[in-house]
Amino acid sequence: MILYILKDKSDFSTLKEKLNQNSASYKVLSLYGKNLVLAWPDQNVKSISDDSIEIKVEVKKPYILASNDWKKQPTIVNVKDVEIGGNKVVIAAGPCAVESEEQVLTTAKAVKRAGASLLRGGAYKPRTSPYSFQGLGDEGVKILRRVGDEVGLPIVTEIMDTRDSPIFKQYVDMIQIGARNAQNFSLLKEVGQLGKPVLLKRGMGNTVEEWLQAAEYILLEGNGNVVLCERGIRTFERSTRFTLDIGGMVAAKLMTHLPICADPSHPAGRRELVHSLALAAVAAGADMLLIEVHPTPEKALSDAEQQLTLESFEVLVNRIRDLTRALGRDV
Amino acid sequence: MILYILKDKSDFSTLKEKLNQNSASYKVLSLYGKNLVLAWPDQNVKSISDDSIEIKVEVKKPYILASNDWKKQPTIVNVKDVEIGGNKVVIAAGPCAVESEEQVLTTAKAVKRAGASLLRGGAYKPRTSPYSFQGLGDEGVKILRRVGDEVGLPIVTEIMDTRDSPIFKQYVDMIQIGARNAQNFSLLKEVGQLGKPVLLKRGMGNTVEEWLQAAEYILLEGNGNVVLCERGIRTFERSTRFTLDIGGMVAAKLMTHLPICADPSHPAGRRELVHSLALAAVAAGADMLLIEVHPTPEKALSDAEQQLTLESFEVLVNRIRDLTRALGRDV
Amino acid sequence: MILYILKDKSDFSTLKEKLNQNSASYKVLSLYGKNLVLAWPDQNVKSISDDSIEIKVEVKKPYILASNDWKKQPTIVNVKDVEIGGNKVVIAAGPCAVESEEQVLTTAKAVKRAGASLLRGGAYKPRTSPYSFQGLGDEGVKILRRVGDEVGLPIVTEIMDTRDSPIFKQYVDMIQIGARNAQNFSLLKEVGQLGKPVLLKRGMGNTVEEWLQAAEYILLEGNGNVVLCERGIRTFERSTRFTLDIGGMVAAKLMTHLPICADPSHPAGRRELVHSLALAAVAAGADMLLIEVHPTPEKALSDAEQQLTLESFEVLVNRIRDLTRALGRDV
Amino acid sequence: MILYILKDKSDFSTLKEKLNQNSASYKVLSLYGKNLVLAWPDQNVKSISDDSIEIKVEVKKPYILASNDWKKQPTIVNVKDVEIGGNKVVIAAGPCAVESEEQVLTTAKAVKRAGASLLRGGAYKPRTSPYSFQGLGDEGVKILRRVGDEVGLPIVTEIMDTRDSPIFKQYVDMIQIGARNAQNFSLLKEVGQLGKPVLLKRGMGNTVEEWLQAAEYILLEGNGNVVLCERGIRTFERSTRFTLDIGGMVAAKLMTHLPICADPSHPAGRRELVHSLALAAVAAGADMLLIEVHPTPEKALSDAEQQLTLESFEVLVNRIRDLTRALGRDV
Structure with missing residues (x-):
C-alpha cells in the first residue's frame, strides 16, 4: 500500500x-x-x-492512517471546546449507567466542580448477563443531553447497535465503542460515517495492533476524531478484574498520532485500586482518563464495586493535578 | 432467580x-x-x-436457560434434516469466504461426497484489517443459497450487522455469530428473535461462563436452537494462531444441554495442524466440526494458510469416521 | 550455528x-x-x-539438537523395557503424592492390571503453599522403588533440587522435571549429566519454543532421552485449572523428534474432565499419558479433586485402547 | 491456621x-x-x-506471614544502609549481565552519581537458550563485590542453584530470585535460611497470590527481609516483551506488609518504553525500581535492546525525582 x-x-x-x-x-x-x-x-x-x-x-504496517509514519504531529480531538491530546489531561467522569436524571445531575455537578471536562454515562449497556440492568436506552441518552447542557459538560456515551445511529447523531458529543464491540466492524464503519468524535476502547482479547486496525476502520471513512482507550485485557491474574496494559498503551503512543485514554475503573474492578491505576496511566502518558463516579456507589445498578464516590473522585483529581504539574502538563 | x-x-x-x-x-x-x-x-x-x-x-448460576440444571436431556438442533447433538458427529465444511459461484459449487460437491452435512462460507467477512477482502455481502449469501439447493446441503454463514437480518431470514439455514461479535448483545437478541438455528462462536477473550451467558441472550428470546462453537482463545502461545480450548469445551458440555461444535481451522492457523485438532475435538466429545476447505487454498482471498484442500478434507473425514466408530458414534 | x-x-x-x-x-x-x-x-x-x-x-531455530531439522526419525526413549515414542501409547499412572507403601502398592497393582506401563508418584512435592503436604522425600523415593520392583513397573518421580541427584541416580528410572522447574536451568543441566530418561514438563507460562529450548539444555549435556510433557498453560479461563494446549502439543510434534506426553490430570483439576482430555490428547498424537490415580482420591493429601479412582482408570484405559486401535496404534 | x-x-x-x-x-x-x-x-x-x-x-488466606492481616505496619527492608519500603523510592541499577570489571565500574559510578542506591548485575544468568551467554558465575559475583565496595553501593544479584549459597552468603548484600525460579521451592527455602535480604521476582505465569505464597516460603524460615518484584507477566500482547501488571502490583500492596519493587526493563523489552513504565510504577506506589543500565547497550552480551544508556538513566532519575516529590516521596 x-x-x-x-x-x-x-x-x-x-x-x-x-x-x-x-x-x-x-x-x-x-x-x-x-x-x-x-x-x-x-x-x-x-x-x-x-x-x-x-x-x-x-506503509508496511497493517494500519496506515492511524500510524504516525505519515502524520508525525499528535492529533488533537475536539469535543466541543474540550481538546483531547494537547497539554491538558482530560478527565471524563460520571456513572457507569444512567439511572435517573437526578443521579446524573448530582454526579455531573460534582465532577465538573472537581475538574472533569466531560460527562460519561451508559444509556445502552452491554451486559454479560441478559438478566442484568440493560440501561435506559434512548431515554438515558436524552437525560445525559439535558444534564450536559445544564451543567455545561459535553457528553460521551456508548453505542451498541448500528440502528441507533440517528439518536447518537442528534444528541451525543462523543460516541464510545465499548470493549465488546471493539471488532464490530459494521459499527466501526457506522461511527466513521457519523463523523463525530469517537472513544474507541480496546477489546479485552485484542492486541495493540488490532486496536489500531479498528481505529483504521473509522479513519478510512474520513473520520479522524478518534481517541483510543485502554481498559484492561484478559489475563490469568485474578486480583484485578482485567489487567490494565500500561505497556501496551505506551507502545501504542509510539505507533500512532491519535490521543490515548485510560479507563482505570474497569481493570480495577474495585474502588481501592482506581486511584493508583489512574495515576499510573497519567504518569505513563495518557491524554485522557475515563472514570466511573456515582453519588452512592453501593446502590448503583451496575459496577457497584468499582465506582468512586464524589468525594473520592475529588481527592483523585487533586492528586492527578499535582502529578501532571510534575510532568509539565495540567488537568 | x-x-x-x-x-x-x-x-x-x-x-x-x-x-x-x-x-x-x-x-x-x-x-x-x-x-x-x-x-x-x-x-x-x-x-x-x-x-x-x-x-x-x-438457579444459582449466571445462566439459566442454557444450563442443564433444568433440562437434563441434551438438546438436538435441527438444521433442515441435519440433527446436531445426536449420535452422529456433524461436519460443516466449505471455504472461509465465498469468492465465486464456481468456487463454492466445486467445494460443496466435494465436501458432500466426502461426508459433510452442512455447507459453510463467509459472505460478510469480519476482517481485522479494513484493507482485507470484506466479502461479497448479499451476493455471497445468494450464491451459498443457490449452491446449497443445487448440491443438497443446508447452509451456515455469518451475520455481522442487525440491519442484515432480513436477508438472513430469507436465505440462510443456520446463522453464525462470529468470535468478534460474541458479545454483541444487540446482534444476539436479533438472531434470538429470528428463531433460526444459531452457531454461536466463543469470543477469543471470553470465558466459558460468558459464552453460555451469550447463548442465554438468544434463548431468552425463545430461540432454543443454539449450537456452541469453540474456536480458540487468546493466550501467550505463538506456535498456533489461537489456543483451542478443549478443556473449556468439555467443561461447557458438563454445564449445558446445548450441542457443542469445534472449529479446528482458526486455532490451527495452518493446514498441518487441522487434522490433529479435529480428531482431538471429536475424541473429547464435540457434536459438530466446522472446517475450512478450498479447492485451491493457496489462491484463497482469506485464511489461505489454514484451509484444507478437497483431498485432505476427504482423508480427514475418513479418519474422523474411524475415530467416531471407536467411540460408539458415527459421521 | x-x-x-x-x-x-x-x-x-x-x-x-x-x-x-x-x-x-x-x-x-x-x-x-x-x-x-x-x-x-x-x-x-x-x-x-x-x-x-x-x-x-x-540451524536457524533457537533450539538445534531438539529440532527435527537434523534428525528426521522420531526418537524412542527407553525406560527399562518400556518404549516411549513407538507405536504404543505408554501410560504412566499412580498417585499425585506417595503417602504410604500400602497406598502406592495398591495403586501400582491396579494400574498395572489395567494397562499402565510406568508407575508415577511424587516424593518431593512442589507445593504452591508451604503449608501444604511437602511429600515424604527420600523415603517416598524408596517406597516407589520397592513397589516398582515388586509389581514390575519402572518408576517416574520428580526432582526439585540439584542436591538430590545422588538419590535419583540410585533409585529412579525416569526423572520428572515439573512445570515450576521448567526453566530451572541448573536442574536441567544436572539431569542432563545424570543421563537417565527425563520427563520434561512445559512451564505453565512457557511457549512451545521455550519448552524445546529447555529440552536443549538436557540434550546439550549428551542426554537424548527426553520426553516432553504438556500439562496445561495459564490462561484467563477458569472452568479448568489450566488450559491443556493440544494445539501447542501438535505444533511441538512438528518441530521435534522427541516423544510427547500429555498430562490430562493437572489441566482438568477435577476428575470429570480427565477422561475427555486424555482421549483428546491421544487422538491428537500423544505418545504417552501421565495420569493421577489414587485408591481413595477423596482422602488424598494433595490434588484430591483430580485423581481418578482405580475403577475409573480402568474404564479410561479401555476407552484409550479402543481409540488407539482406530488410529492404528495400541496401548 | x-x-x-x-x-x-x-x-x-x-x-x-x-x-x-x-x-x-x-x-x-x-x-x-x-x-x-x-x-x-x-x-x-x-x-x-x-x-x-x-x-x-x-487467617483465612493461603499466605499468612506475608499478609498484612497480622502486621499492619509496612515492613522496611534494610540492605546495608539502604531502606526499602520507607518514604524514599529506592533505585537499583546496573547491567543485565556482569561482563567485565571495567563495564561494571563505569556503570556503577554513573548510576550512583545519577541517584541509584543499589548496584545490580547478573553473574549467574538464567538464559532461555543454552547457547546464550551464561554469565561469569563466581567471578561475576566477585567483580560486583569489588565494584560495590569501591563505589559504595550495596549489591543485588541473582541466585540460580541451592549449591551456590555459600558464595552468596559471603559476597552478596541482597539476593535476587528470578522469575524462572519464582516457584523453585528448594531455592526459596535456602534463601530463607541464609537470612539475607531477598528480592523476589514474580513468575511470568504466576498470580499475585502465588507470588505471596512464594514469599511465605522465605518468611517461614524466619527471614522477613523480602522485597516483592513485579517484572511483567505472560499475556497475548506482543508489542511489549511482557505485560507489566501494575494492577497486580497495587493489589499486592493492599494484601501484604512487604515492600514492592517494579522492574520496567524486562516487560518493556526495548529502551523506548522503559521511562514510561518506570514512572507509571512509581506513580502507582512502587517502593523500589530495578533498572538495566549499560555503558554501551548495543554491545551488551544480553538484553541489548532494553538496557538504558548512562545518559538516559540520568534523565529518568530526574523525572522520577520530580514525580516522587509531587507524590510526597523522594528518591
Missing part, C-alpha cells in the same frame, strides 16, 4: 489517470485537512509520480 | 396473580415445547406454589 | 584444527550414537568442509 | 503444652522481633487461650 499526501488545492485528475493506467486500485479521502490517496498493489504503484503529490509514504 | 417449568396446557393466570401480589418481576417464554416462567427476586418468589407448576428450579 | 554430523568412527582432529584456525567456537558431543559438532559464529564456520563430516546443517 | 503473636519475653511453655494436649501441630518462629506460633488444625486450636498470647489471628 502506498499513501500519497497531496499538495493543498492540487488537481489530482492526472494522478488518477496514471493509477488507472497502471491497473491500480485506490481510495481517495480527506483527513485532517489533507487530501490523501491510498493506492495498491505496490508493484503497480511504486513508480508513479505526479505533480499533485506532496509526500509519498510506503 | 427461580425458574418454573409449567405443566403442559396448564392455565397460569393464578401464578401470574401470585407473582404480581408478591411484587415479583417475571418473564414468560416458551422453549423446547415447555412453558417457562422466570421470576425474581428470590425472596419475593421463594414461597410461591401453584397448580400450574410442574417443577421449580432455583 | 552450524551442526556437523560426523561420519561413524571418523577422526575429526583436522576439523577441530580448521575450526581453531577460523577462530570458531565449537562443542563436541555424542547423541543418539552420532558424533556431533556445534560450531559458531556462522561467518567463521560456513566455508569449512572436512572429510569427517557426513552432513552439515545450518 | 491460627497465628499467635506472643507477648515480648513471655514464656510459652504452657501454650506449647496446651497445643500438645489438643493434638495440634504448630511451628514456632521469630519474625520482625516478634515470637510467633502458627498452629493447626483450626478445630483443635480455636478454643486455646494462654497468658503468653498478645494477639490471636485467624
